[in-house]
Amino acid sequence: xxxxxxxxxxxxxxxxxxxxxxxxxxxxxxxxxxxxxxxxxxxxxxxxxxxxxxxxxxxxxxxxxxxxxxxxxxxxxxxxxxxxxxxxxxxxxxxxxxxxxxxxxxxxxxxxxxxxxxxxxxxxxxxxxxxxxxxxxxxxxxxxxxxxxxxxxxxxxxxxxxxxxxxxxxxxxxxxxxxxxxxxxxxxxxxxxxxxxxxxxxxxxxxxxxxxxxxxxxxx
Amino acid sequence: xxxxxxxxxxxxxxxxxxxxxxxxxxxxxxxxxxxxxxxxxxxxxxxxxxxxxxxxxxxxxxxxxxxxxxxxxxxxxxxxxxxxxxxxxxxxxxxxxxxxxxxxxxxxxxxxxxxxxxxxxxxxxxxxxxxxxxxxxxxxxxxxxxxxxxxxxxxxxxxxxxxxxxxxxxxxxxxxxxxxxxxxxxxxxxxxxxxxxxxxxxxxxxxxxxxxxxxxxxxxxxxxxxxxxxxxxxxxxxxxxxxxxxxxxxxxxxxxxxxxxxxxxxxxxxxxxxxxxxxxxxxxxxxxxxxxxxxxxxxxxxxxxxxxxxxxxxxxxxxxxxxxxxxxxxxxxxxxxxxxxxxxxxxxxxxxxxxxxxxxxxxxxxxxxxxxxxxxxxxxxxxxxxxxxxxxxxxxxxxxxxxxxxxxxxxxxxxxxxxxxxxxxxxxxxxxxxxxxxxxxxxxxxxxxxxxxxxxxxxxxxxxxxxxxxxxxxxxxxxxxxxxxxxxxxxxxxxxxxxxxxxxxxxxxxxxxxxxxxxxxxxxxxxxxxxxxxxxxxxxxxxxxxxxxxxxxxxxxxxxxxxxxxxxxxxxxxxxxxxxxxxxxxxxxxxxxxxxxxxxxxxxxxxxxxxxxxxxxxxxxxxxxxxxxxxxxxxxxxxxxxxxxxxxxxxxxxxxxxxxxxx
Numbered sequence: 114x115x116x117x118x119x120x121x122x123x124x125x126x127x128x129x130x131x132x133x134x135x136x137x138x139x140x141x142x143x144x145x146x147x148x149x150x151x152x153x154x155x156x157x158x159x160x161x162x163x164x165x166x167x168x169x170x171x172x173x174x175x176x177x178x179x180x181x182x183x184x185x186x187x188x189x190x191x192x193x194x195x196x197x198x199x200x201x202x203x204x205x206x207x208x209x210x211x212x213x214x215x216x217x218x219x220x221x222x223x224x225x226x227x228x229x230x231x232x233x234x235x236x237x238x239x240x241x242x243x244x245x246x247x248x249x250x251x252x253x254x255x256x257x258x259x260x261x262x263x264x265x266x267x268x269x270x271x272x273x274x275x276x277x278x279x280x281x282x283x284x285x286x287x288x289x290x291x292x293x294x295x296x297x298x299x300x301x302x303x304x305x306x307x308x309x310x311x312x313x314x315x316x317x318x319x320x321x322x323x324x325x326x327x328x329x330x331x332x333x
Numbered sequence: 334x335x336x337x338x339x340x341x342x343x344x345x346x347x348x349x350x351x352x353x354x355x356x357x358x359x360x361x362x363x364x365x366x367x368x369x370x371x372x373x374x375x376x377x378x379x380x381x382x383x384x385x386x387x388x389x390x391x392x393x394x395x396x397x398x399x400x401x402x403x404x405x406x407x408x409x410x411x412x413x414x415x416x417x418x419x420x421x422x423x424x425x426x427x428x429x430x431x432x433x434x435x436x437x438x439x440x441x442x443x444x445x446x447x448x449x450x451x452x453x454x455x456x457x458x459x460x461x462x463x464x465x466x467x468x469x470x471x472x473x474x475x476x477x478x479x480x481x482x483x484x485x486x487x488x489x490x491x492x493x494x495x496x497x498x499x500x501x502x503x504x505x506x507x508x509x510x511x512x513x514x515x516x517x518x519x520x521x522x523x524x525x526x527x528x529x530x531x532x533x534x535x536x537x538x539x540x541x542x543x544x545x546x547x548x549x550x551x552x553x554x555x556x557x558x559x560x561x562x563x564x565x566x567x568x569x570x571x572x573x574x575x576x577x578x579x580x581x582x583x584x585x586x587x588x589x590x591x592x593x594x595x596x597x598x599x600x601x602x603x604x605x606x607x608x609x610x611x612x613x614x615x616x617x618x619x620x621x622x623x624x625x626x627x628x629x630x631x632x633x634x635x636x637x638x639x640x641x642x643x644x645x646x647x648x649x650x651x652x653x654x655x656x657x658x659x660x661x662x663x664x665x666x667x668x669x670x671x672x673x674x675x676x677x678x679x680x681x682x683x684x685x686x687x688x689x690x691x692x693x694x695x696x697x698x699x700x701x702x703x704x705x706x707x708x709x710x711x712x713x714x715x716x717x718x719x720x721x722x723x724x725x726x727x728x729x730x731x732x733x734x735x736x737x738x739x740x741x742x743x744x745x746x747x748x749x750x751x752x753x754x755x756x757x758x759x760x761x762x763x764x765x766x767x768x769x770x771x772x773x774x775x776x777x778x779x780x781x782x783x784x785x786x787x788x789x790x791x792x793x794x795x796x797x798x799x800x801x802x803x804x805x806x807x808x809x810x811x812x813x814x815x816x817x818x819x820x821x822x823x824x825x826x827x828x829x830x831x832x833x834x835x836x837x838x839x840x841x842x843x844x845x846x847x848x849x850x851x852x853x854x855x856x857x858x859x860x861x862x863x864x865x866x867x868x869x870x871x872x873x874x875x876x877x878x879x880x881x882x883x884x885x886x887x888x889x890x891x892x893x894x895x896x897x898x899x900x901x902x903x904x905x906x907x908x909x910x911x912x913x914x915x916x917x918x919x920x921x922x923x924x925x926x927x928x929x930x931x932x933x934x935x936x937x938x939x940x941x942x943x944x945x946x947x948x949x950x951x952x953x954x955x956x957x958x959x960x961x962x963x964x965x966x967x968x969x970x971x972x973x974x975x976x977x978x979x980x981x982x983x984x985x986x987x988x989x990x991x992x993x994x995x996x
Contacts (some may be wrong), residue, residue: 126379130618134374138618141381141670152702160702171368200670202381202618234365264820316365 114151116215117193123174125204132167138202139179145200148193151182151315165220165325166227166296169303171211173321176208180220188212227296228269228323229304230289235317237288244311245272245290249274256306265310269301296325353484356454359446362453366440374619375403376437378429378451378970381616382668384416384887386426393425395537396450396460396497398432400475401891403451404636406431408623410677411503412466413611415528425532428452428460429542432475433482435888435895441482446484457483460497461535464528465516470868471861471891473512476501477883480515486592487880489517489573494556498535506570507646508821508928509603511871511879513572518563521570521830521931522646523632528567534559540778558715566982568602571595575930577873583914585872585925600932605972606980607632607651610658612665625673625706626665628658630690634679635982636959638736639747639947640778642820643679645940646933647996649965649973650957650982655686659693666703673704683955685979687719695722709734712750717761728810731762734773738788744950746778747943752792759796763803770796776839777817777831777862779947786839789814790846797852811853814843816862820869823934824943827920832867833859862896864890866916868899872927877908877913936964957982 123135130138140160143150152158161182168174193210201207238244248254249272254265275289290311294302305315354362367373374725388394397416399406406412412429419427428450433441440446447456457463463483465476477487480499486492489499501512502520509519520527538559564571574595578586592595610628617624633650634643662674676694678684694705703725710716712733720731735755736748743749774789793812800808804993816836819825836859846853867875881904905912918927924940929937930973939962946953953961960966966973966983972985 126374126377127618129373129377131374134619137620140672141616145381145667147667158702170373202380202616203379238456315368319364 114182114212114215115185115188116180116217117210118213118220119179119181119194119197119209119210121174121177121179122206122208123168123177123204124206127202127204128171128173131170132164135164135168136162138205139181140185142201142205143181146196147271148181148196149184151184151241163220165327166224168322169305169320171315172229172304172321175321176324177322178220178325180213182215182236209231213240221240222298223327224296224298225328226293226326228271228326229292229294230275230321230323231292231304232319232321233288233290233313234319237306237310241288241290241311242274245274248272248307254310256310258306265302265306268300268306270277270294272288272307293326347570353456353458353744354447356449359449359454359456362444362446364445366437366444370436370440371434372404372619374453374617375431376433378454380407381614382613382617383429383452384420384427386420388426388453388455391426393462393532394455394460395419395425395427395459395462395464395532395836396430396457396965397427397464397466398430398457398476398479400432400465400472400479401889402434403431403617404619404621407615407617408625408627409466409468409620410611410627410629411468411524412607413518413614415464415524417611417613417929418525419526419532419893422529422532424536430457430479432479432804432888436476438482438888444680447484448479450684458497459487461539462531463497463499465501465503467501467505467512469891470505470511470865472505473868473879474883474887474890474953475573477515477879478888482697487883488514490557492517496556498556498559504643504646505869507642507931507933508869508871509570509572509631509931510577510873510927511868511875513873517560518572519570519572520602521568521599523603525604527566527568527602531563531569534562534566538562553563561592561594564592565577567596568599570599570931572873577927579872579874582820583928584921585929587925588675588927588930598930598932600934600968601646603649603934603969603972604651605969605976607653609662610653612661612964613668614665614671616671616757618667623675624671625675626662627675627677628661628665628670629653629675630678630681630684632678633982635683635955636680637747637953637956637961639745639824639943640736640775640817640820641679642823645823645935647679648889648933648935648963649969650683652685652980652982654980655690655693655723658690659697663697666701668696668748672702673706674698675706678709680709680711681707681714682709682713682719683957685982689723691719699725700803710733712755712758714758714761717758717765721765729767730769730771731767732771732773733758735792736773736775737785738774738792739785740779741950742781742785742788744952745780745947747947747952749952752795755792756795756799760799760803761809763800768800768804768807768809768838770800772796772810772812773827774812774814775817775935776814776843777836779825779828781831781839783839783842786842787846790843793847793852800851806851809851809853811855812843812847814840814854816857816859818869821926821928822931822940824947826870826926826940827922827924827944829919830862830916832917833863836862858893861896862895863912863916864896864898864901867912870915870927874910874944875910878904878910881907932968934965934968940965 130211151161163180165178190212197208256265271293273291275291304320397412399409416427419425430450450458485496498517500518501516502524506519560571563569564574574592576591577588580586631652633647635650737743797810819828840856882901885900887900
C-alpha cells in the first residue's frame, strides 16, 4: 500500500459542498481516475481517505490537503496529478501530489493553524483597521458557540488588513482581512466568529482558506 | 459578456415588470443568499458530467425541470435521457433546473432571483422550451410554482411569443386534463424521439424570427402557430385545441377538437428499439436520494396487474440484450465512480435473460465495492438466488410485493401468488441470512373487506414465524401498506376509491394487529391518498382547484410535512367542485372519461373486459404466454413488423405477403 498526499484547491460550485460530501467527491474522483483506492478492513469497508481539516461550507480552499491510500506497491507520482485532474469535477484543482511515509501520523493531528483571507462584499465599517487592532489588543474575547463558552482571543494568531499588493487576485472587490487562526484539534478558531465581532454577516463575506500550517516536523 | 435583449421583460404574478437578469447578476445575488439556506449545494450546479454549450452560438435552448428539489430530481433517468438527446444536437442545448426548497424560495422571492438553470445560471424565461417531468400527480403545484418563479405567466392562454414554450411529459400526463391550463403541450408516451421533433419545430420558428422576417411579420410567428404545428406531431397533445363539455351531473359529455389540424385522439409514442442507455450520469457534489447508476433492462411489463398504471401504459415489453446492459453498466460506473448500480425495470424476474444478466453483472463487478440493486423481483425462491449472486455483502433487507393477502383479492387484482409460494420464499430468505423482509401490500382494492385486510396481518405473522424458525429473535418483518388509488388507463379506472373512513378502519385494524415486537408497519396518510386520487382522475375543471391551492401556498404535496390538506379543501370550495365526485364515485360503464382522447394504445374496451373479468375473479396470466389483444399490436403493427425478433414480447406480425401465402 502507498500513501499519497494531494494538495488541492476547492472553489466554484464546490464551495457549497460540505466536508462529508467532499470525502465522497474525492472517492468518486479517485475511482474515475482508475486508481485502486484502498479500503479499511472489517464488516463495512470504507475507503482510506483523510482530509487534513474540515473546510466549512461556503469557504474557498486555496491549498487544502488530503491523504489517500492506494493498493499498489509502487507508483510514478508524476502521472497521478493529471490523472486525478481529468476525473475531478469543476472547482476541484489538483495542485500537487507527493508520496509520504505510510506510517506517518494522521494528518488531522498535525495541523497547527490556518490562514484565511476574507473579502468583504459590502463597504466595511469605516474604522475597520482600528477594530482589528482592538481585537488583537483585547486580553480575552469571551464567546459562546453551540451553548459552550470559550475565549476566542487565544485562537487568533494574526489579524490584519491585507496589504495592497495582494489585492489583484480578484478584480473589483472590496476590502480584505487576513487572519491566522489556531486549527488544532479541540482548539479551532473560526473566521465567522471573528467576523461576528466585527459585525460583518457571513453573507457579505467571501472567505478563503489560503493555507494550512502544520507542526514543524509534520510534512517532512 | 452575454447578450441580452434589452426588451426582455418578465412579469411576475404580482404584476411587476422588470428586466431579465443576466447569469452574472443571478450569481452575484446567489452568493448573498446561499449560506443562509439548508444544503446550498442544491442550487449551484457544477457537477461532473454536465454539458455546457455555447449559449450565444446555440439557437434552440431547452431547460428540463424535475418539479421537486434537486435531491430527488438530479437522479431522474428520464430527464437524463432527454438532456443527452438534446445536447447531442448541434443546433440545441439542454440545461436543468429543480424547485427550490421552501427556505430558498423565500430568499429567491425576497432578492428577486428568478428560477435559473444549474448549468449556466440563465433565467428560465430566457430559454425557448421549458420541459417538465411529471411522473406523478403530487408535483402539480410545484410546476405552477416553477413557472411563477421563472416569471412566466401561469396560464398557457396568457403567454405570448416572448415566453418559452412550456411542455410536460411523463406517466402522469396520460391524464393531462388537470394541468391543461398551465402546459402548452404535453408529450404522451416515450420522449426520446418526439423531443427532436419538438425542438425542430421551435427551432424552425425561431429561425424565422431572427432571420428575414421583420416585426411586421410577427403575427405569422404567434405562439398559436407554433402550437398548431406541434399539435400535428404524433404523441403531442396541445390542450387549447380541444374542448370538453359536461353533462348536468358533472360527467364529461364530449371532447372535441377546435381546429381541423388537431388529431381527435392523441396516441402515445413509443420507441421501436430502446435507444442506447445513458452512461455519463451527472455526479452530484452533495448527498442526494439515489446516488447511483441506473441501467434500464427493459421497458413495459407483461403481467397485467390491474391496479398498475405503469404496467398498462408502458406496453409493449421491449428488452435490451445482456451484452448491451453489461457494457452500459461498466461504462457508466467508470464514467461516474458511483457506488451503486441499479438494474431498472417494472419486473426484473420477467426479463428473459435474467439469470445470465445476474451472472454477467456479478462477475464483472466482483470485488469493486459496488452495491447492485435489482428491484421488483417476483415472489419465488429463484429470486433469492438472484439476490444472493449480486450481493458481496448481504444487505439486511429483502423486499417482496404480494400486494394482497387473500386468494380472492389476488384474483381481483390479477397478481396471483399462492400463500405457500410466499411462505416458501420467505423461509428461503430468512434461512440464507437476511434478517428483515419488507413486504408491500395495498389496501383499498376493489371490493376489499375487513377480512381481506385481516388476512394481511395473518400473512405477516406467518411469515415472521418462518423467520423465527430460521433466525430466532433476530428475524424482522416490515409491512409497508399503501392505499390503492384508481388510475386512468387501467382496468380499475371505473372503480371508486375508498373513503377516509374506510381507509382509517382498515389501517386501525392493521395497527392493532401488526405493531408489536419485530413487526413494523408503515402506511399512507389517507389525506395523501385522496389528493392523489383527485388529481389522477380529474377533469379540466380540476385545473382551477390546482391553481387555487398553489395560490394559497400548496407546494411539495408529495412531502408529508408540507402537504396542506385544508388548502386543498378550500380550493375545491372556491372552484365550486365536490372532491368526492372525483374519488368516491363508481364510474358508469359507458362514461366518457376526461382522458378518453389520450390513448395508451391499450383499448378502453379491453380494459373494461379486464375489469369485468376481475369482478368474476378471473386471472389473466403473463401475456407473453398468450396475447390477450390489448390493442398494442394493431396500433404499432407497422413498427412491430419492421422490428421482428424477440426484443419485443408481443407476438410477431407477419408481413402481408406471408399472410397471403399461408391463407
